[in-house]
Amino acid sequence: MKKKDIILLLLIIAAALIVTAVLALTGAFTGGDKVVVTVDGEVYKEFPLNENVEYKIETENGGYNLLVIKDGAAYVTEASCPDKVCVNAGAAQEIKPVVCAPNKVVITIEKD
Amino acid sequence: MKTKNFFRAVSLLSCILFLLPSCARTQRYSETYLDYFDTVTSFTVCGVSKKEADAANYTLQDELERYHQLFDIYNEYDGIANLKDINDNAGIAPVCVDSELIELLEYCVSVHDMTSGYVNIAMGSVLMLWHTCREEARSAPDSARIPDEALLREAAAHTNISSINIDKNKNEVYISDKHTSIDVGAVGKGYAAQRIAEKLKACGYKDFILNIGGNVIASGSKSNDNPWKVGIENPSDTTKTLCSLSLTDKVLVSSGSYQRYYTVDGKRYHHIIDPFTLMPQNTYLSVSVVCDDSALADAMSTALFNMPYSVGYELVSNTDGLEAMWVTQSGECLYSENFQSYITD
Incomplete structure (x- = not known):
């Protein structure tokens, strides 16, 4: 249970980071005038x-x-x-x- | 138990991280209008739903149309007594008008006194001569000319503001000199912008920016208490900005010789006519004014554009909450006491 929790957590964090990174890169997140x-x-x-x-x-x-x-x-x-x-x-x-x-x-x- | 709490905390954090991108952008709605006051109007509103933004735009458009028709001196409209009707009846009969027009005209008279006649709405006959030449130049640039000096002098003999008689009780206006006509070009847009902004605020809109042909009203803030940032154009190269101002609940108006002009024998003639010389004044390239009221800012920027610097500086110093920036013919920037406090990078 604990180990799976950790994996799930890491996945969520990784996914969040990827989404943020993609938005940042496409200019939708920061300074995309x-x-x-x-x-x-x-x-x-x-x-x-x-x-x-x-x-x-x-x-x-x-x-x-x-x-x-x-x-x-x-x-x-x-x-x-x-x-x-x-x-x-x-x-x-x-x-x-x-x-x-x-x-x-x-x-x-x-x-x- | 402790680790379980830790995991919960981390899960929560992850969720927040997920949500961050979506709430980092404050939704803004912008609209542009081309049909009013012979200029461009743009409007941006923040912190509201699409539906609310649409409602704001309907209100704005209705009001723009209403003021445009009331202040028009070239066209008549069914069912509305406007400035053209007052002008057409000069020396003939009083005209009963909307109380809003009475208020505008009374305001214009007070501005005339405040600026020692540098803003004079009774000089319509002089401005009409320039207007005709500008229009002719538009269709035939090669035969462009400036108004005949004798005609200008003759017209200037009929620019006495006391010829405009305002009867507030009867809502009537009468121009007693039949050669005098009203032109509110120096005040009208700023006055309309101020009234429209007040109406939008009364409807519950707090954060918006309204720009009617250079009369900018920055209401509230842009997002998360960040002030609105508005650039002042470099009159010598309008693709660049001279500086940017940080504005919260302030208005900004610029009068510039580069905005509207025509050319005769290689020489530029702009649209801001000095009531005393009857010619476009060439002391400055632009004058910008920041204060709390857009009607005042509009009038002041015109007055300052025509005034010698020392006279203008004193007028600004003696008017509460008014700051100004002059850009001289050589490109030098002169400031009133606290203007620079608005400048940001």
Whole structure:
């Protein structure tokens, strides 16, 4: 009984550690800041904020916004819209998404 | 017996270890709105269920729409007497309006006096000239122009705040000079944000952050008593932040020349018009204000943007609970006495 108890306990602890480790590694547990792009209210694509990437968001109206994620900042450097509000908006913050109204593109930061 | 207790303790610990990952993340719900005040509104609420968050969003959207329509000077709406109706009836007749509009206008008059006229909602005619040029530039950037100086001077002769007559008992507003018009652009969004936040709090929401076009209200805390962290943009490179502020039950508003502008012959003209020079003021790149009331913060950031530094500094020092940061044309940061206490890394 005692020996089995110990084995069971070790198994539980091991399982807990594995789950924690997996969550930590996948970024679900700590600091997994995400860049979420929605077009017309629907999630279009997600990126981790800590990876440098350039991505062309293409919308159904034939427009585009060039999203740049660099050094933990996500911003638009180029866009098809006439007013360029999204380009002038600078980096997205958790409480301040970058928005392109003509293309209905919203870029938000989701923090953990 | 002792070992049995020990095992129990360890089992309990293991269970807690299992549960830890799931409760480490506080659920947050965010929503973005594009249809109000010609700007972006974003809202994040914490510590509530999905259902409660949805209810908060319904309330928020209703209120945004209501204030947007009341404060609109360009469009009319069925069944609502708004600022456009008051403007259209300048020199003609008093207009009976919602008591909320009366309160806003009274507040704006008090802010006019507090800021020695640096915030003047009666300068609608001047702002309209700039607005027209900005709109024209949007559709035809190559033929962009600035308003004619003689026209600006002429319009400026009709910006006396005492032309706005408010009858609180009858809920009526009358502009006695037919060339004067109201534009609450410097106060409206901050005022609406403040009122909406108060309504959400009255509905029981404690921890949320509301941002109506740069008017940020940080209510309560983000999670586990951690304050909200809000970055102030670097006006010279908006992809970077200048500094981050740690805010709990505080509001932050920034006015910046980089936010909305148009270009004429290679020169930028932004949207914050000085009531005295009738031109965009270029002393600062941005001014940020932290205090307890978003309407005050909105008005103050506009006033400070147009004021000389010494005058602005004195105004901030003499106003309870108000702190400010100025970023000058050369990128230098100037602070009021206690602004830096909000700065975090």
